[in-house]
Amino acid sequence: MSPAPSFSLVVTDAGLGLSWHEHPEMKPLTVDFLSGKQAYRGQQANKKDEAIARACMISRPVTVLDATAGLARDAWVLVQLGAKVTLNERQPLVRALLDDALQRLHAAQPEYQQRLQLAPARALGDFAADSFDVVYLDPMYPKGDRKQKATVKKDMQMFQQLVGSDADADALLAPACRVARRRVVVKRPLHADFLAGRRPDHQVISKKHRFDIYLSRQS
8 A cells, every 4th residue: 555645634614634735726535425526426326327236236135345445436326226335445544534424424314324334444355255245346547547547537636646556456356256245346447458357257338437247156
């Protein structure tokens, strides 16, 4: 994990925020499930139009481990579509943002306490085998992706600078397959290589991404 000397946590009116010292003109990055763009994105989600819903089998009740939770934007969509999601995030500052956002969400809307949770900090391989229906992986996009870099918004620039590249992304697939009862879903750029060089069993393609699906032995 890369050090983060250029970042610190600050208290804002919207909750805990991440400040980037090198860019004081940027607003602190926050996670907010109750208002703003993230809340709106969840409100607009529907199973028919969301490729992630088809990839993660949201036509039925499922439990999902978002093993690379980040800012939990995809996780929030999955929750709004009916999944029960557990977040796993190894970057300490990002974990703090998620924990703060979840405390505010659970206080305001207690029904989400059982639908969206943050797991204790641990490696993916430390989760019990077959403990979730779906394991969702969204590792940082390949470094040097100029097309993707050109479209990254400022808040994600901050996030990517903090987190760095997931150099060990390929190593996540094997433990994910062990933890998932039904499938592992990997979000990738349309032109990116397969994770760990392993061809998926199925794919769901959207305009900007693809979801590579690896079926478990029980599927």
